[in-house]
Amino acid sequence: MSRIAPLEPPYEPEIQEQFDRIMRGAPPLMLFRMVASNARAWEKFRAGSLLDRGPLTLREREIVIDRTCALTRCEYEWGVHVATFAKAAQLTEPQIRAIVLDGAQAPCWSPPEQALIATVDALHLRATLNDDEFDTLSAHYDDAKIFEIILLCGFYRTVSYLANGLDLPLEENAARFPK
Incomplete structure (x- = not known):
């Protein structure tokens, strides 16, 4: 287990929707669950994310x-x-x-x-x-x-x-x- 407890299911609908979008329906990674356990950290993490298609192949x-x-x-x-x-x-x-x-x-x-x-x-x-x-x-x-x-x-x-x-x-x- 990580040093900070991850978010556990069931997730709030908004968080579940975000996980589904990022994971395309697969269970969320421990990293995402851990960061999502802190609302401010999760918001900043997603805002700074580079998970979308960018200019690189x-x-x-x-x-x-x-x-x-x-x-x-x-x-x-x-x-x-x-x-x-x-x-x-x-x-x-x-x-x-x-x-x-x-x-x-x-x-x-x-x-x-x-x-x-x-x-x-x-x-x-x-x-x-x-x-x-x-x-x-x-x-x-x-x-x-x-x-x-x-x-x-x-x-x-x-x-x-x-x-x-x-x-x-x-x-x-x-x-x-x-x-």
Whole structure:
């Protein structure tokens, strides 16, 4: 169990509707139930969420999220995303391993994907990009995508803080970090 008790069913109709919209009818994740146990936190979490379709492709989005979660050692969120989106994002087993165990120079990544991973790494380590890193990123991605990349890194670092700090138990059907 997590360090803060999650919301338990039956949920208020408004919360159930929000869960249904996010989860498309599947049972809500522990993360959502935990955050929803605090009305203010749930409102802010949903307002800052990047769960909608943005300018990145699903593959680009998942590379950014998965790498952010790997760097923060958030197996909970990484595992949910890999189990839910890796196949649709066409991430191969070697890429799933590399996103956790290797850096941007792993041979399984294309140059634009290497730029994505290097950006996530730089933001994780220094909370900024130097001119060369930004130039490399902008050679592959337009301004709208760059904003989204940076926002995703920050949002999923926050998600990682929540999941790690509250010691959320891993979801039953989620992937596990490679050894």
